[in-house]
Every structure is written in structure tokens, then in C-alpha cells.
Amino acid sequence: MYIRVSEIPGGGINVFASRGRASIPRVLEGMDPSPLRECRLVDAELLLTVEDRDVVAEGSFEAVGEGVCDRCSEPVTLRFGKAFHTILTPKDRDRVSAASVELHEDDLDVGYYDGTGLETNDILWEQVALDLPVNVVCSEACSGLCPVCGKNRNREACSCTPVETPGPFEILKNLKGKKE
Numbered sequence: 168m169y170i171r172v173s174e175i176p177g178g179g180i181n182v183f184a185s186r187g188r189a190s191i192p193r194v195l196e197g198m199d200p201s202p203l204r205e206c207r208l209v210d211a212e213l214l215l216t217v218e219d220r221d222v223v224a225e226g227s228f229e230a231v232g233e234g235v236c237d238r239c240s241e242p243v244t245l246r247f248g249k250a251f252h253t254i255l256t257p258k259d260r261d262r263v264s265a266a267s268v269e270l271h272e273d274d275l276d277v278g279y280y281d282g283t284g285l286e287t288n289d290i291l292w293e294q295v296a297l298d299l300p301v302n303v304v305c306s307e308a309c310s311g312l313c314p315v316c317g318k319n320r321n322r323e324a325c326s327c328t329p330v331e332t333p334g335p336f337e338i339l340k341n342l343k344g345k346k347e
């Protein structure tokens with residue numbers, strides 16, 4: 168939803184309370200959630216207030232994502248979310264006003280808007296993007312697929328001889344050895 172800054176009332180606007188919470192699952196439509204395959208919001212809060220011309224965006228989200236495990240290729244469902252607190256300042260201004268910095272010094276996270284208004288989906292997209300996992304694993308203990316026979320080693324053991332892969336220290340030792 169596009170909100171003009173001039174339309175935000177003095178007490179701020181609670182975006183999903185005024186717009187209807189039914190829109191929440193569609194907020195991330197069109198977003199690239201990689202490395203996940205799909206991602207949608209299950210809950211969100213977003214309060215926008217104006218201080219001088221800076222827009223303070225406070226809120227939280229809870230998202231559910233679907234992906235596949237990097238190690239064993241099994242489907243993975245991830246639930247993640249966080250609270251956020253961002254100041255959006257007009258692009259035509261170099262710096263956030265001194266008043267805002269003083270008020271929010273502790274957790275200052277600054278973005279920009281065009282000076283006229285903001286797309287609320289963009290605010291949530293950015294927050295979700297910052298929180299997306301770098302790697303998708305079904306579990307930290309996932310043993311992955313056997314590189315020899317391809318069996319899922321979480322489910323069944325195989326009798327393949329493990330292929331020796333040199334560790335980083337071994338590689339370093341060999342390089343040193345060659346130089347000397």
C-alpha cells in the first residue's frame with residue numbers, strides 16, 4: 168500500500184490495523200526470497216509516525232519459508248521473524264535530522280524515501296530480505312547425501328568408502344612443502 172507522508176496523522180498510522188490484516192499473507196508476493204523457494208508473511212505489525220519529515224517505521228514480522236536442504240535436498244520449512252525500527256529520511260536531505268538521531272541513537276537504522284510517500288510492502292520486503300538465511304539446512308546435524316551412492320545418510324547408512332578430501336591445513340602444508 169502506498170502511503171503519502173502528508174496523510175500520516177499526528178499519532179501515526181498502524182498500517183495493518185487500518186488496512187485489514189487479511190492483506191498480510193500477500194505482502195511478499197513478487198519478492199525474490201532466494202535461497203528459499205517461497206516465503207510469505209504469517210503475521211506483521213507496522214506503525215509509521217512522522218518526526219519532522221523523517222518517517223519512523225516500527226514493527227515486526229513473522230514469515231514462513233520453503234526451501235530445500237543444501238546438503239540432502241529434502242524440503243525444509245523455516246519460520247523466522249524479528250522486530251525492526253527504521254528511520255526513513257527524504258532523499259533530498261543529506262542527513263537524518265538531529266532530533267531523530269538523538270531520539271533513536273541506540274538502534275539507528277536509516278533508509279530513504281522519495282520525500283512524498285512510501286510503499287509499505289517495500290519496508291517489509293527489506294526487513295525480510297535482511298533476515299533470509301544464507302544457507303538452507305534441514306538441521307545443523309544433517310549428514311547430507313553420500314557422494315558415492317547418493318543415499319540420504321540421515322535415513323540409511325551405506326558402506327561406501329568415504330572419499331578423502333584434504334582439509335585447508337593439509338592444502339596449506341602441501342603448498343608450503345612445494346615452496347621449500
Ligand SMILES: [Zn+2]
Binds near residue numbers: 238309
Ligand atoms: Zn538435510
Ligand SMILES: [Zn+2]
Binds near residue numbers: 313314315326327
Ligand atoms: Zn554411499
